[in-house]
Amino acid sequence: MNHWIIAPIVLPAVVAPFIIMVMRFHRDLQRVFSVASVVALNIIALVLLTSAMDGTISVYELGNWPAPFGIILVLDRLSAMMVMLTTVLALAVVLYAIGSGWDTRGRHFHALFQFQLMGVLGAFLTGDAFNLFVFFEVLLIASYGLMIHGGGTTRLRAGVQYVVYNLLGSSLFLIALGTLYSVTGTLNMADLAVRVAELPVEDTALLRVGAVLLLLVFAIKAAVLPLHFWLPASYANAPMPVAALFAIMSKVGAYAILRMYTLVFGPGVAITDGLVGTWLLPAALLTLAVGSFGILGSRNLARLVAFGAITSMGTLLIAISLFTPQATAAALYYAIHSTFTAALLFLIADLVLERRGGALVPTPPMAQSGLIATLFFVGAIAMAGMPPLSGFVGKLLVMDAARASAHVWAIWAVILTTSLITILGLSRAGSILFWKPHDASMAPFPRPEDEEDAADKDPLLAPEPVPGLAFVPVFALIAALVALTVLAGPVMRYTEATAAQLFAPSDYIETVLQRPGS
Amino acid sequence: MEILLASAVGILTACGIYLILRQRTFPVIIGLSLLSYAVNLFLFATGRLALNQPPILNKYADVSYTDPLPQALVLTAIVISFGMTAVVVMIALSSYLSARDDGINMTDKGGEDA
Numbered sequence: 128m129n130h131w132i133i134a135p136i137v138l139p140a141v142v143a144p145f146i147i148m149v150m151r152f153h154r155d156l157q158r159v160f161s162v163a164s165v166v167a168l169n170i171i172a173l174v175l176l177t178s179a180m181d182g183t184i185s186v187y188e189l190g191n192w193p194a195p196f197g198i199i200l201v202l203d204r205l206s207a208m209m210v211m212l213t214t215v216l217a218l219a220v221v222l223y224a225i226g227s228g229w230d231t232r233g234r235h236f237h238a239l240f241q242f243q244l245m246g247v248l249g250a251f252l253t254g255d256a257f258n259l260f261v262f263f264e265v266l267l268i269a270s271y272g273l274m275i276h277g278g279g280t281t282r283l284r285a286g287v288q289y290v291v292y293n294l295l296g297s298s299l300f301l302i303a304l305g306t307l308y309s310v311t312g313t314l315n316m317a318d319l320a321v322r323v324a325e326l327p328v329e330d331t332a333l334l335r336v337g338a339v340l341l342l343l344v345f346a347i348k349a350a351v352l353p354l355h356f357w358l359p360a361s362y363a364n365a366p367m368p369v370a371a372l373f374a375i376m377s378k379v380g381a382y383a384i385l386r387m388y389t390l391v392f393g394p395g396v397a398i399t400d401g402l403v404g405t406w407l408l409p410a411a412l413l414t415l416a417v418g419s420f421g422i423l424g425s426r427n428l429a430r431l432v433a434f435g436a437i438t439s440m441g442t443l444l445i446a447i448s449l450f451t452p453q454a455t456a457a458a459l460y461y462a463i464h465s466t467f468t469a470a471l472l473f474l475i476a477d478l479v480l481e482r483r484g485g486a487l488v489p490t491p492p493m494a495q496s497g498l499i500a501t502l503f504f505v506g507a508i509a510m511a512g513m514p515p516l517s518g519f520v521g522k523l524l525v526m527d528a529a530r531a532s533a534h535v536w537a538i539w540a541v542i543l544t545t546s547l548i549t550i551l552g553l554s555r556a557g558s559i560l561f562w563k564p565h566d567a568s569m570a571p572f573p574r575p576e577d578e579e580d581a582a583d584k585d586p587l588l589a590p591e592p593v594p595g596l597a598f599v600p601v602f603a604l605i606a607a608l609v610a611l612t613v614l615a616g617p618v619m620r621y622t623e624a625t626a627a628q629l630f631a632p633s634d635y636i637e638t639v640l641q642r643p644g645s
Numbered sequence: 646m647e648i649l650l651a652s653a654v655g656i657l658t659a660c661g662i663y664l665i666l667r668q669r670t671f672p673v674i675i676g677l678s679l680l681s682y683a684v685n686l687f688l689f690a691t692g693r694l695a696l697n698q699p700p701i702l703n704k705y706a707d708v709s710y711t712d713p714l715p716q717a718l719v720l721t722a723i724v725i726s727f728g729m730t731a732v733v734v735m736i737a738l739s740s741y742l743s744a745r746d747d748g749i750n751m752t753d754k755g756g757e758d759a
Contacts, residue, residue, distance in 0.1 A: 257718060257721075261721065261725070264725050264729070268728065268732060271732055271736065275736060275739075278739075279743070280740070280743045280744045281751065283736065283739055283740035283743050283744070284740055284744065284749075284750075284751050285751065286736050286740065287670055287733070287740050287749060288749060288751075290729075290732065290733045290736055291673055291677065294677050294726075294729055294733065295665065295677070297725075297726075297729070298681060298684045301684045301687075301688060301722055302684055302687060304688075304718075305684075305687050305688045305690075305691040305715075305718075306691070308691045308692075308714070308715065308718075309690075309692075309693075312712075314714075360751060
């Protein structure tokens with residue numbers, strides 16, 4: 128068996144307690160080990176990516192129990208891609224957290240960060256539905272800690288809401304899994320796929336209930352419209368580097384939708400045929416619309432970026448809900464783009480928040496205003512999907528893939544209109560933040576009364592000048608977006624191969640259930 | 646027995662959801678616990694209801710056994726919900742101590758009419 132597959136889960140699981148127990152009072156050692164762990168994860172992810180690139184599906188049987196009975200980890204193209212994406216993002220975020228000093232504003236940042244990575248990577252690699260639930264819980268419980276990192280009344284309030292909402296989601300997840308188990312008698316995803324396909328269509332009401340409940344759970348994680356309202360409050364009040372890491376968390380929901388509804392309840396399965404896409408498409412369109420209105424209406428930069436994250440989930444889920452190989456390939460490309468973009472904008476928002484607070488009202492010019500304005504401009508172009516960067520390519524691919532759909536006009540209209548609204552909202556925010564301060568006719572400025580920044584006025588939490596290291600990950604993320612644009616061809620070939628693999632699940636099922644590789 | 650278990654799950658869920666919709670953290674946490682009990686009972690029932698049967702396959706005697714997997718799932722779910730309840734209590738406590746108010750809402754006025 129190829130033991131590399133479990134390394135992305137074991138490494139953070141070992142490093143995190145090590146950080147807590149051995150070096151809880153050594154800030155520099157914590158930083159060294161945390162960065163070293165993330166770099167090692169990047170290398171492991173690269174190894175996994177190269178081994179999955181030729182289409183091999185590798186299975187890792189925990190405790191060497193054969194597949195339907197034991198828990199398994201499965202590495203295919205999709206998992207490898209998501210693992211790589213997570214580790215690259217994690218490297219940028221951990222460097223920013225160190226560079227900006229965020230990791231010193233509370234305790235155990237690095238340990239929680241490692242646990243969060245363990246949960247996310249585990250969720251991408253597991254091939255067992257109940258194990259997916261367990262990894263969801265791991266990533267959530269770490270995210271609760273990260274979300275309230277640094278403290279402050281508003282952040283704690285938002286933290287309580289976030290925790291309660293996600294606990295509700297977890298209960299729903301368990302009910303969905305119980306329903307699936309009671310009908311099929313298995314929770315292994317490949318085995319589920321076999322059993323579901325064998326069931327007669329007449330007596331599967333319970334199975335459909337399970338499928339829809341499961342969709343609901345993943346929709347909560349992915350912040351699809353009627354269930355999105357936890358996201359702006361949580362992301363806007365979380366520390367911004369943490370919000371940047373959370374950009375991958377909503378992708379976990381999208382990944383789970385893609386995995387379950389191509390493998391188990393795939394397009395070929397008569398029982399749930401058309402069930403998911405029919406509901407997901409309008410919800411995704413509404414998500415995109417509401418997200419863009421949120422961008423236009425936000426009075427706080429952090430909320431604005433959080434709504435930006437919602438719009439990107441909307442576009443992503445539109446592409447996923449079509450459930451065709453072409454649309455899925457486009458969705459995967461857009462997932463890479465939107466993760467980097469959301470993280471980039473959250474980090475830029477933090478640079479702004481550290482200097483002047485997040486309220487979108489004119490204030491005196493901040494330090495390094497020109498540089499940050501340029502960065503924001505680049506980030507806004509990526510978010511809105513304007514030509515030079517990969518957002519344009521991504522949206523173009525999604526729209527091209529939608530041409531075969533019956534709802535092509537609705538999809539095109541919503542994507543194009545919301546792009547315009549997003550551009551408007553982002554330019555409004557940009558001009559308030561970076562131009563108005565230089566408008567001579569506007570002086571003198573009153574200092575904005577912003578209760579959300581009360582924590583920053585605490586002398587212990589007084590913002591230090593951000594040193595140069597904080598800018599490195601921001602530029603690195605921009606470089607990643609440029610690379611994604613330039614290398615769009617190879618990346619698309621990979622995502623197309625991934626989509627082809629997803630829509631031919633028999634390979635996956637046979638590899639998992641007959642263990643020829645071990 | 647089916648009626649008993651089904652109504653227990655139903656009543657626990659209903660009470661849990663009612664309490665979660667309250668505006669103070671304390672009833673919300675109680676509601677979450679009730680909901681997790683309901684979920685645990687439900688998970689337990691997914692292995693079919695059986696009385697006095699061990700969850701172990703006996704290879705020396707031909708006795709019937711009950712499905713052990715839901716029991717393992719319930720055990721995992723209990724541990725996780727226990728840990729989660731502890732976390733939410735701590736976060737709610739620190740929120741209460743920081744804001745001097747037990748409300749769930751983000752605005753300062755929230756929670757007064759609960």
